[in-house]
Amino acid sequence: MRKLSTRRRHFLALPALLAMALLLTGAAYAVVAPDSATAESDASVSQIEAGRQLFVVGCASCHGLNAEGVTTAGTDGEPGNYGPSLIGVGAAAVGFQMETGRMPLARSGPQAPRNQQTYTDEEIEQIAAYVASLAPGPARPSEKDVDWQSVDEEGIARGGEFFRTNCTACHNSVGAGGALPSGRYAPSLKDVEPIHLYEAMLTGPQQMPVFSDEVLTPQDKREIIAYVKTVQQQGNDGGIGGGGLGPVVDGMFMWIIGLGILTGFAVWIGMHGTRTTKR
Amino acid sequence: MTKDVESTVGDPIADPGLPEHQYRPQDVDAKFERRTERQIATMFGLATLLLLGFCVSYFAIDSDVRIFAFGDPSSGTAFGGWSAQNFALGGTLGGALLLIGVGIIQWAKKLMGDHEMIEMRHPVRSSDEDRASVMAEINAGVNESGIARRPLIRNSLLGAIGAMGLPAIVMLRDLGPLPHGHTNTVWKKGMRVVNDVSGTPIKPSDLKVGQLVNAEPAIFFETDEDGHPVMHGHEVAAAKAKAAVILVRMRPEDITPAKGRENWGVDGILCYSKICTHVGCPISLWEQQTHHLLCPCHQSTFDLADNGKVVFGPAYRPLPQLPLAVDSEGYLVAVSDFPDIVAPSYPELARDQKKLDEKFGGDA
């Protein structure tokens, strides 16, 4: 019984929490400022040089002094990949990998996880300029490319079609992520900056395939981003969403919470209540 | 009459009988009784209020109002986003139902008589006399009908009733057409491979190494002179369930084509069926570095650099490959339909595959 009554109290406390959350929301919004990332088409020589310096210190141990990559003996007779070559990956790859904190890699594992950004925005621009100078590769998308707010309703719906065709198989229909072989995974798309969504499609980081601008045009990509952002912002109409993981989580809820509560009620119904020695 | 409901034999302890009844505070103290009465009536009263609240919420809350908590909805980090209407309607209804339920049970537990009662069981089995008389009656019935003595009538009747099943089965025939179309898809020689959703044709130069394109045959996007689609509705769905493909581009040196498949790709671009050979889920979880394609439904994994070979999971057949070429305008096209059967296996598969092999045998 005690358990049940606390549950009810929580339940009633929600409106109070909502009011508090509104206050917090205001405060939080002031802190979050969208960082601008503009494509530097013609990077200055000094910027490239600064980027090279940073590269040699921070990246060359894995990717090679000239970003040519480091291969190892590997397994099964195939050459292993210690750090892949970065020639031709373009500024977009550098931006994605470093701004989402995947690079520099803290320790080797099946896959580089998302992390805190360790380099400053300026340093990342410099390294990106250096890598871009090695060979032509995809540049960082412009602000207009990722301006998903400008997409109209029809575009959002179309973005949904692209998303379900190209993305949900790995990333799940609400972008909750999914499992891949050998401990790898398609990461969650929650709270990912639009520019990084764009760059991921453009460069195909790690196991993710490339979706080039020729096949999925910048407009298509913008629509996809608009759909993802719209769906994530609208929240879960029906209540607690279970992380968008679907029926497995629902089944667990019902067995543990649902049947648990009802068994609690059954125990209460079957219990002998307070008795008295009187009479 | 030996089979009575018998006591379990050999109980080592004699039955002490039901313990003495203990009274509840409500039974002996009118103050408790009145308090419980008030408590229960309050619950029913609250339930009524909640149900009125349900009606008010139904009319007062707009269906597009959402409740957010903890954070900023516009950044997608906020918790909640629940429909206010759903929450209010469900909360009031659930609350009211719980209060009614708890109130009724409280009434039963605290105020209704609670002296335990004893009811005796009787053996399920009827008495021997009853059994004997039933047997006698069945016997009389059987004899009077002569069902045992007139096998001709009996058997012909059984036959007629058995034949009644035939119309029932025959009638099911028109549930659907006879199986067809397992062996072929809409792909044919020269049909362009176009991007799904947008329908844009694809040039080899559009694809980078490591690229994946979820593609379809161009016919899904073609229109006739009047601008109507050539295929529509369920035709498209049924065709898609077999003809959907993925294009992937790998470094040509990574690919180990089987004999006869050396020229099925264009500069490392290969085209495979998107339909899993296990139970038909569309697969596009392609790992560009390992070249493995994973099915999200049952984790069958195919190696696209190695002719779609199964490397893990329950699928048995490799993923069928579509031979590719480039047309006069430089766009990717199919050389033919799939030389292997796409989609899940079925009983006639081996025979159908044999026919396909004969058809493609010459030029594969």
Place this chain on the structure above:
Amino acid sequence: MSNNTFTRVEDSPTGKKLAGPVGWLDDRLGLAAAGKKNLRKVFPEHWSFMLGEVALWSFVVLLLTGVFLTLWFVPSMGLVEYQGSYKPLYGIEMSEAYASTLNISFDIRGGLLIRQIHHWGALLFVAAMMAHMLRVFFTGAYRKPREINWLIGVGLLSLGMVEGFTGYSLPDDLLSGTGLRFVDGMIRSIPLVGSYIEFFVFGGEFPGEAIVPRLYIAHVLLIPAILLGLVGAHMLLLVYHKHTQWPGPGRTNENVVGYPMLPVYMAKAGGFFFIVFGVLALFGAIIQINPVWVYGPYNPSEVTAGSQPDWYMGFSEGLVRLMPPLETTWFGWTFTWSVFLPAVGGLGLVFTSLALWPFIERWITGDEREHHLLERPRNAPVRTALGVAAMTMYGVGWAAGGNDIIALKFGLDIFAITWVLRIGFFVFPVIAFIVTKRICISLQRKDNETLSHGWETGVIDRSPAGGYAERHAPLPVEKAYALTSSREPLPELESERPKKADAKGVRNPKYRKQSLRHRLREFYYSGSVDQPSREEIEHANEHLVGADQHPIELGEDFQGISETGVPRVH
């Protein structure tokens, strides 16, 4: 009201009011004779007896909410362009079934709530049936004379699962369509006739346009009607046999002790209906289920990561995931074992063994008596252990059905999980069997210990020699009776195995059957210990005396003994 002085019914206010209608009805239906027997029918009380009630009430909730949904749901695969108020799908071409589901979720006020209650109710319905079935299994409540009711229950469970699956498939969203695609693959794998059944079920090539209307009529009419009939039969038999009860003082195999149907059980059961409905309504209000709008309309070339069936199909799904590839061609026919065996065979095995178990057990034990007292799981170690082993096997299949979610959430290798579960499917149940059986037997021994040496009072005596010992007191007779009364004395097993031929050399025609049964009986009873005899207990109690040679008196503060044999404290 503790008014024990009886007034004649004709003189009581209720009697005066009801006499007329009751008389009117009885004149026409003659129900008084049946009512006399059943209105005050006694039901025993225990929380575990209410699990089946949860299933019953969730079924009622399903009927109520389901009727609401039919008012707006359009069971058609005809294509329309969505014009409703869910913007991210605006203008997309979809089936009417999916569009009307979106309509229910966004444009019918309260529609989302009803949909969510209905779906949660379905999950609860099957879960409660299964929990109820486990209770019946582990307490031996299916034994004679209740085997037929057990069979009805097995039928209800299997139909409930089919009913759930047909409902899951109706909205024609990407998830339910993927489920149907799986069913299509499964049907194709049926040997020899698979393609024909596929085309007849789907009305042509998958997906066709017939499957949703066909599933709909099965979901709202055919299966519910059968379910309703079976539920009725289940309840009738329950009333006819009278409910089983736990052993205790005054509770024997020949009686049933509890509260009368009118008014106590009517109130408790009725109240419980409101509670089940209330909990489901709160689930519908607070926890989102099956958000079809994020899945999108079904499209045979799309899929989402984390595609799963609802939990009750998870076991079957898991077996399909665990199965290694296997396909053979015999006489030109392809047999797709890797789908057929786990999908069709797995469920078939579950339900066949469930249905046969009561008869198998009765054949092994040869027990022909009626049982109305429940057996504690520890007192039937092999049954309990088999049950736990089966649950383990089911659990492995179930876990495999969510292996991708496990891999994602715990950062594990999905192939490694699959391999562990492939092996575990055969190994874990064996371990579970051995461990459970040992635990049961240990508990039996502990019961014997308590019976013959009394309960541990927690009072430590110091002997004149300086040694310490805990004082034991004889078990209160009520408790001792409850411990012993449902426990069957072990049968005397024939020490000699059946012989192939008798002394004169005549062959025993039933040798194989007898020998198998003999071995199974030995297995069934092996390790169990008999409870102490009356003499042993009496003898032991005489020894449980204090230093003054008087039996230990239990003080005023004695509160009885809990389930585990420990004295209660206040």
